[in-house]
Amino acid sequence: DGGITQSPKYLFRKEGQNVTLSCEQNLNHDAMYWYRQDPGQGLRLIYYSQIVNDFQKGDIAEGYSVSREKKESFPLTVTSAQKNPTAFYLCASSRSGGADTQYFGPGTRLTVL
Amino acid sequence: GQQVMQIPQYQHVQEGEDFTTYCNSSTTLSNIQWYKQRPGGHPVFLIQLVKSGEVKKQKRLTFQFGEAKKNSSLHITATQTTDVGTYFCAGHRSNFGNEKLTFGTGTRLTIIP
Numbered sequence: 001d002g003g004i005t006q007s008p009k010y011l012f013r014k015e016g017q018n019v020t021l022s023c024e025q026n027l028n029h030d031a032m033y034w035y036r037q038d039p040g041q042g043l044r045l046i047y048y049s050q051i052v053n054d055f056q057k058g059d060i061a062e063g064y065s066v067s068r069e070k071k072e073s074f075p076l077t078v079t080s081a082q083k084n085p086t087a088f089y090l091c092a093s094s095r096s097g098g099a100d101t102q103y104f105g106p107g108t109r110l111t112v113l
Numbered sequence: 114g115q116q117v118m119q120i121p122q123y124q125h126v127q128e129g130e131d132f133t134t135y136c137n138s139s140t141t142l143s144n145i146q147w148y149k150q151r152p153g154g155h156p157v158f159l160i161q162l163v164k165s166g167e168v169k170k171q172k173r174l175t176f177q178f179g180e181a182k183k184n185s186s187l188h189i190t191a192t193q194t195t196d197v198g199t200y201f202c203a204g205h206r207s208n209f210g211n212e213k214l215t216f217g218t219g220t221r222l223t224i225i226p
Contacts, residue, residue, distance in 0.1 A: 033213075042119075042201065042218040043156070090155055099144050099205035102214060104155040 003027065004105035006091050011110045013085075021076045021108045023091030031097035032074035035090040036060060037107075043090065049074055050097040078110065085112045117204050119217040127225050132192050134220035136185040136202035143205050145178055145185045146214065151198040194224050 004025045013019045025032065034046040045058030049068040063082025068074055074093075078085045090107045094100035116139045126132050136145065144163045148156040160169055162178035162185060169176045175188045185204075189196055202217040 035216075040221065043216040045213070045216075048213060092156075097213065099214065101146060101158045101161065102148075102156075102203075103158070107155050 006105035006108050013112050016080045019078050021089055023074045025093045029093035029095050031094045033092040034076045037088040117215050117217040119220050123221045125223045126192055129191050132189045134187050134200050136217050138183045138204045142182050146203045148201045149198050197224050
């Protein structure tokens, strides 16, 4: 069963705590992405990676960090520096970045109390 | 940077009526993709357009890429309740190295039964 998995589906954290969201893919894709979606809003790119051990900031990287130690995995850490972390977080992957079609995971809904 | 705008932001239609969403880019695109996100779900790829003036159809959905490759539209004929969701376009600029897809702001379609 191929695809992208994100866990957990719902996550609750207290203000001031760092939290790491998981994203795993078994599609053998080189590129992976993290997006943030707020209610009624579009997709805003946080970070992306086109190859293992390399990643670039997207449009709203402040308060977030990522790592890409394995091709299959691209975890996102929401740090306490992120002013308004409550949102729906979507991970995606594509064969090799650029114009390639992106395949999205089911998302993680993070609520910071 | 590249901006991709969609109009309208929201559209409410009676079941059976037609629906159109428009996508406009500030720069010329090498291709444009369309995605659909059902309520509570994640974006799913619908189609990709590459050629100037290209028109593609998927059952009741018609996708068009403008002659200047800076705009696109999605038209749904005789909407059904299954069409509910948010439709995103995503554009890619050519000849810009590692340029990524830029997602539009989305159009949220609701159907009145």
